[in-house]
Amino acid sequence: MQKDMDTLGLLKKLVSIPSFSREEGPACDFLEGWMKEAGLGEVHRIGNNLWVESSPADDRPVILLNAHIDTVRPASGYTRDPFFATEEDGRLYGLGTNDDGGSLAALIQVYALLKDTPQPYRLILSATAEEEVSGRGGLDLLLPEIGRVDFGIIGEPTGMRMAVAEKGLMVLDCVSFGKSGHAARNEGVNAIYEALGPIDWFRNHVFDRVNDFLGPVKMTVTQIDAGTQHNVVPDRCTFVVDVRPNGMYTNPELLAMIKDSVNCEVKERSTRIDSSSLPMDHPAVVRGLSLGLEPFGSPTTSNQAVCPFPTLKIGPGESSRSHSADEYIVLDEISEGVRILTELLNGLEL
Structure with missing residues (x-):
């Protein structure tokens, strides 16, 4: 030196x-x-x-x-x-x-x-x-x-x-849709409840291929947003998912599998972080x-x-x-x- x-x-x-x-x-x-x-x-x-x-x-x-x-x-x-x-x-x-x-x-x-x-x-x-x-x-x-x-x-x-x-990285912006209505009456379709199924899938799904060094693909819901006020059934629930690919799938391949598996809108911010x-x-x-x-x-x-x-x-x-x-x-x-x-x-x- x-x-x-x-x-x-x-x-x-x-x-x-x-x-x-x-x-x-x-x-x-x-x-x-x-x-x-x-x-x-x-x-x-x-x-x-x-x-x-x-x-x-x-x-x-x-x-x-x-x-x-x-x-x-x-x-x-x-x-x-x-x-x-x-x-x-x-x-x-x-x-x-x-x-x-x-x-x-x-x-x-x-x-x-x-x-x-x-x-x-x-x-x-x-x-x-x-x-x-x-x-x-x-x-x-x-x-x-x-x-x-x-x-x-x-x-x-x-x-x-x-x-x-x-591990790589994909950030997904997801949306579940419902129908607005008054919270005091049996009206509308609650978008938060519609999001529970997809969120549960992201929490629990395990992809088959596991990397010896990196382990399985990891998916984590990190942000969620819905509703305008306490007495309105929300018609839209957005949430963000942090996905860490493990090298056993290409990012586009993994994205396609996710979109085929969840009942919500899924948009990727990028697939370039391999x-x-x-x-x-x-x-x-x-x-x-x-x-x-x-x-x-x-x-x-x-x-x-x-x-x-x-x-x-x-x-x-x-x-x-x-x-x-x-x-x-x-x-x-x-x-x-x-x-x-x-x-x-x-x-x-x-």
Whole structure:
């Protein structure tokens, strides 16, 4: 690691710059300047996405290192200022320290360590926007600019376990219809009652195909809305379903099965957030297993979902701290992550 590369100072500064999804401009401006001063090479930018390359394009495979710079909004239970980084008892507190500042710091250091040593691949480091909202202005926007990628490390807080599979995401907007009437009389058709059958199906249905790492498809009703006032039978009940595909069905296939099974209107917001998986015989997984890294299936989505090439999700920190009040990263987790990722990537033959 370069002696003047103060990634702890970088993290503290980034905490102080709000970088909510689609509002990452000021944080991206600061990081762009920091990367230039740190001597990481020519810094490229599109939108609020940055990348640097270890060498000009050649015939070697390309490995992409990626972490995101956007955050969710702070949870209501914060007892500390979420925008003031506090170092205490070996921890760094502040919004975005765990998700995804720890991975950003680690990948920057790994890139600095590997970029000037002979490798059987070209290395690209990227810091991208809109991950928390699966937006098209993030990694989706950057990938066409950098061209071919053969393998990616997606930095996320996994406790340095290897996420060799990741569930996808579909959000469904559902509507059950009824007929309005006076609540005091036996009139109308209550749309809330009409929704109970479909809601019960989403709660209890089990799809046949189960993934060894990801388990079954998971469906959860997360929002519901109906009625205009207490004495009117509602003629419309809307509800939202969070669906986590497990890679055993394509998203369109799963959507068609759902629409055929429930007696309500179902409209998908998107089918683009696919499940992903990495074969256990992939060179990166084989190397990781030799280092004692544990493989697992991740229930949460990340930038893996938009990568049309093999990826491994791994990084310092714990997923359970993400989006929580008083978020923090343990500083030793970052240094350990740098060590493991360097060993994982140094000399890796794809």
